[in-house]
Amino acid sequence: xxxxxxxxxxxxxxxxxxxxxxxxxxxxxxxxxxxxxxxxxxxxxxxxxxxxxxxxxxxxxxxxxxxxxxxxxxxxxxxxxxxxxxxxxxxxxxxxxxxxxxxxxxxxxxxxxxxxxxxxxxxxxxxxxxxxxxxxxxxxxxxxxxxxxxxxxxxxxxxxxxxxxxxxxxxxxxxxxxxxxxxxxxxxxxxxxxxxxxxxxxxxxxxxxxxxxxxxxxxxxxxxxxxxxxxxx
Numbered sequence: 001x002x003x004x005x006x007x008x009x010x011x012x013x014x015x016x017x018x019x020x021x022x023x024x025x026x027x028x029x030x031x032x033x034x035x036x037x038x039x040x041x042x043x044x045x046x047x048x049x050x051x052x053x054x055x056x057x058x059x060x061x062x063x064x065x066x067x068x069x070x071x072x073x074x075x076x077x078x079x080x081x082x083x084x085x086x087x088x089x090x091x092x093x094x095x096x097x098x099x100x101x102x103x104x105x106x107x108x109x110x111x112x113x114x115x116x117x118x119x120x121x122x123x124x125x126x127x128x129x130x131x132x133x134x135x136x137x138x139x140x141x142x143x144x145x146x147x148x149x150x151x152x153x154x155x156x157x158x159x160x161x162x163x164x165x166x167x168x169x170x171x172x173x174x175x176x177x178x179x180x181x182x183x184x185x186x187x188x189x190x191x192x193x194x195x196x197x198x199x200x201x202x203x204x205x206x207x208x209x210x211x212x213x214x215x216x217x218x219x220x221x222x223x224x225x226x227x228x229x230x231x232x233x
Contacts, residue, residue, distance in 0.1 A: 003033070004232040005102075005112035006170065007139040009162075011154040013118040015146040016175035016205060018051045021115040022058030023205070023215055024142075027222030028111055028229075029059055036109040039072050040098045040133070041117045041124060044079030048072065051115060058211065067108070070101035082130070083123040093124040095133050102137060111229070114139065120158055131165060140168040140232060142225060147174040147204060148181065151189045159197045170228045171200040173221055176207035200228075 008024075010017040025035045037056070042049040049072035056063055063071055074093055076085035086093050106112040116122070120131050120141075134141065141162055145155040155172060162169050174190055194201045203221035208214050 003111045003229050005106050005114065005139060006142055006229065006232075007114045007116060007134050007137075008142045008144060009116045009120045009134075009158070011119060011143065011145040011151070011158045014177065015144050016177055017115050017144045018054050019058075019214070020142075020144050020173050020175065020205065020218075021051075021113050022055040023218045024222055024225055025055055025113055026059045026215060027219060028113075028226060029061075031226060034110040035059070036067065036105050036112050037071065038102065038105055038112060038114045039117070040102075040114065040130070041074045041076070041082040041093065042072050043076045043082055043085040043117065045075050046077050047075060049075055055113075055115070058215075067105060070105050073098050073101040081122055082117055083125050086124070093128075095124070095128060095136070098133055099137060119154075120161060131161075131167075135165055135167060140170050142170045142202075143172045143199070145172055145174050145193075146177045147186050147189055148177065149185060152192055155189075155193045156197055159193075159199050169199050170225065170232075171202040173202050173225075174204040176205065179207050200224075202228075 008017055008021045021037055025037050028035045039049050039051050042051055052071050076089055078085040078088050116130055122130050124130055143158060145151050159169055190201050202224045206217055
């Protein structure tokens with residue numbers, strides 16, 4: 001069955017977007033959905049997208065050679081914001097190229113999961129934001145937030161920004177990006193973000209280096225996301 005594709009955004013860089021995208025792709029694949037992942041602009045890599053490789057490693061699949069260029073339309077070497085990486089390499093990021101790649105891939109699968117770069121207001125040029133492309137493609141957003149001190153402000157600001165642009169927020173997945181932490185703070189982060197924003201908190205991905213354990217824990221979150229996605233069809 002064909003579903004509407006979604007954009008997986010983060011409240012910041014390093015919050016676990018790649019992990020959540022890969023785990024969700026694995027879950028949907030096991031539920032019988034033909035899934036492809038995409039990363040419009042990858043920085044900090046040479047030649048190919050390491051994030052796409054991570055998605056596929058988690059899914060247990062290889063990127064089809066015919067899809068490789070569209071899976072990551074822009075791969076830039078310098079590990080910084082897309083606009084600066086592009087400027088340093090003399091590359092012009094053209095949104096129409098991204099949208100064409102998106103349309104080709106979305107036509108090949110039941111579900112296309114697009115992982116963002118950094119936070120939602122990251123620029124790809126002096127006059128363009130990643131969020132502009134999300135809006136133009138009418139994509140709903142699954143938001144990933146690192147559960148740590150400061151998460152409340154970052155998450156509420158991101159949700160407010162998305163709502164102000166008329167972009168639907170499917171829900172929020174929190175991640176533990178490091179071990180330990182003050183449990184009173186980390187537990188309250190989920191509650192207060194839900195209370196103030198009205199956004200649905202879909203769950204929390206624990207910190208672990210055991211991918212099998214992470215996926216086992218993620219399956220409940222995956223089921224909730226799948227239900228939300230089916231509601232978009």
